[in-house]
Amino acid sequence: MMELDWLGGKIAGEGVLRLSKKIRDLEDVFEDHAAWTSMDPETLVYSVEWTQPTAQDNEGGLFWGVTVIEPGRVGEEFFMTRGHFHAKRDRGEYYTAVQGTGMLLLMDESRSGRWEQMTPGSLHYIPGHTAHRVVNTGQDPLIFWACWASDAGHDYGTIQREGFSHRVIASEGSPRLVPSTQP
Template identity: 35%
Template structure:
């Protein structure tokens, strides 16, 4: 059973911190194939909800050199696929020794992080809170709330993105809803 889609009003001057002319990159559910643990729930939601928008991000088109800082804003919409919360694809940086800072503007959620050696951590997002992603850590934002999770981010402009590593197995941990609350569980794809 699907829940009705809730409409959201977003202040794009707040979201972008840039301007309303800054284009966004949109990620619909169909672009998240293989990211959710429950393939059946993914297929049903994709069909029932007509490929909903999961998240989008805005960033300046600046030179990708080591002396520049790339920054932008992401909007992660609330929802679930099965019992797993909406999330970003997540990525390592191509230059693995790159840290990143996220600052929560509104909404609630968590940042899931893990390094190639298998160490993982999770940090809570709440308005006004910054989360530091250390170098060598893949990271994924997860919306555990009922409103859009909006965050500002910044990292070295030449760092690049490695989505492929995450697309093969995902993260070692998942964040799911159990009895109305977020819970961290092992990812069955890692067993």
């Protein structure tokens, strides 16, 4: 059994996996390369904790995890996750936010984009064939839990090459969604 710190975004127990992404790991994720270069490479952008009770390719199994995105910006762009399609494209996922405010960017395979506001208690169903990225548009950490299929896998390459259709930038202090000019 595992124990969750639901609002703190932590999982305690044996076999919990953890990763963190710092500015240095996120080259090419943010549009403003000059701003990215000028930042401390050790700045934490987001961290993930998750459990894998089954093998990664287990059909029918589920994984459970939490992501904490720090508040911050690279140039005008808010801190965000890398974003991905699932390697098995038809696999869906649930996200639910518990702290902070942000935006869930969704994009289908024909690059048609939409977005959902994330606030404490918001529940988001991400259908299959849909890339997903979360942007922290607030002043506090954005914390959300996720549940996804064990055999979904992560395809980061497509987003790395082609980017998302939209980006979220700070415009006079408020988040604004703008079409991407480049991946």
